[in-house]
Amino acid sequence: MRAVKRAFLIAVGSLSLGLGVLGIFLPLLPTTPLLLLAAACYIRSSDKLYHWLITNKRFGPYILNYREGNGIPLKVKVISVSLLWFSMLFTVIFVVPLILVKILLLAVAAYFTRFILKQKTLQEDAMEWRGKVFEE
Structure with a gap:
């Protein structure tokens, strides 16, 4: 059951990340909330994916600055x-x-x-x- 939950969270996180990337180009898709959802899914399912996301050159700074309340x-x-x-x-x-x-x-x-x-x-x-x- 744990493997199913992990796979589900990785799938939802990846879908959210993909939609977040689309949100950069399509204004009606909210990029930051989707990236935050991806981070939340990844932190509960894969340390490797979470680390990749928050250290990503493009997405990481925005996620961390938003989460820390920096703006x-x-x-x-x-x-x-x-x-x-x-x-x-x-x-x-x-x-x-x-x-x-x-x-x-x-x-x-x-x-x-x-x-x-x-x-x-x-x-x-x-x-x-x-x-x-x-x-x-």
Whole structure:
């Protein structure tokens, strides 16, 4: 039974990681929560995968800084909010014909914008320091 649970957690963690990577390019997929879910699954199933994830040059610093409450870099906030609104406005103007769906999409965009902007802003020097730790 333990092997089944371990395999299930690795599968869910890997799926979450894959969706998190897609979330970098698709604004409606929340990248950080999916990466945090992957880390939670990996820490309960595979020390090797968890270690790989948190020491990964691309994902590790974001996961650790978020978990430690250090915040999100300003550059990431600006890109995230910009992509979110660009994609939502494009969808509302050119794709979705129903008014209620348009309102719902704009409400979702407003909610995630508020969520992103409420997060503490990480100073760039903290990111550079964290990056140097991972390079070593």
